[in-house]
Amino acid sequence: MAAVRVIIFGAMIFAAIMVATLPASASAASLVTFVFGDSLTEVGNNNFLQYSLARSNYPWYGIDFSGGQATGRFTNGRTIGDIISSKLGIPSPPPYLSVKRNVDAMIKGVNYASGGAGILNDTGLYFVQRLTFDDQINYFQQTKEAIKTKLGHEATNKLCNEAVYFIGMGSNDYVNNFLQPFLAAGQQYTHDEFVDLLTSTLDQQLSELYQLGARKVVYNGLGPLGCIPSQRVKSRKGQCLKRVNEWVLEFNSKVQNLVTSLNKRFPNAKFMFADTYPDVLDLIDNPTAYGLKVSNTSCCTVASLGGLCLPNSKLCSNRDEYVFWDAFHPSDKANEVLAEKVFPRLFSATATPAPAPEPL
Secondary structure (H helix, E strand, O other): OOOOOOOOOHHHHHHHHHHHOOOOOOOHHHOOEEEEEOOOOOOOHHHHOOOOOOOOOOOOOOOOOHHHOOOOOOOOOOOHHHHHHHHHOOOOOOEHHHHOOOHHHHOOEEEOOOOOOOOOOOOOHHHOOOOOHHHHHHHHHHHHHHHHHHHOHHHHHHHHHHOEEEEEOOHHHHHHHHOOOOOHHHHHOOHHHHHHHHHHHHHHHHHHHHHOOOOEEEEEOOOOHHHOHHHHOOOOOOOOOHHHHHHHHHHHHHHHHHHHHHHHHOOOOEEEEEOOHHHHHHHHHOHHHHOOOEEEEEOOOOOOOOOOOOOOOOOOOOHHHEEEOOOOOEOHHHHHHHHHHHHHHHHHOOOOOOOOOOOO
């Protein structure tokens, strides 16, 4: 079965914008978050897509999650978002497709993330069903319209202006598009052309979110995709793929420039770029410094084709020693290490005033 070939650890920055943009009078418990992303931040949307091949609602996923059951998270336990939310005393936003008819639930925040999703609509086509970034933005628009029926126009605009928007997109556009020899993108474009296509499309998407009311937005940069197990196996010595990591750094640089441009065009909003590449690379290069041992292969023995942890897969004897759960996604322990690493920074940093909400 085809698999979700994606890995971004950057969700660890999820709380950074949440804390930094909270008004002085607000509490973490009152925070509303809308999450857009791929399999690193998915919490179960693809479970509701009947024909999706990008699903993880089966063993051994969730073996270390509360209750020991698979939930649609692409790891053995918690995502970094789960851990940070717990530390803040708020629940992780539920998958949109589980609450799309429940306005009371949507008012508290929603997660639109979908395994296999990308910036480009043709990314992940071979998964049959997934929610692209455009799909997720459209669902946010539907969410806003549904909330209006309960709160009214003014209160809904205020909620959307004050909410925090976390976006983690782009890795599938590489691992499940540009880097696939049998797909058109890698043959049709040079990398310079491809990264320009990605950033111009992203510009339109982030501008659309702004028009829908988003004023506090964090875009999470890509991690070192060349170092994930699914890419290492392409190296004769199992090393990181230098060229892939160079492309990732180029993408991150261009998105940083885009964020700067968006802040100039929309001065009443705050767009932030979260550069998590160095932290992720350090964990991969020095796992023993964080109490782990293995970062060049996955805990779950995966098939060469697919890369997900299937029910008939063999697990490692100590899941807490591995950075990677499957060929693409971090383990619960790695997520915990990264969350613990970043969390103290969030509360030692001086929060900057958030832009005042404005009518739409």
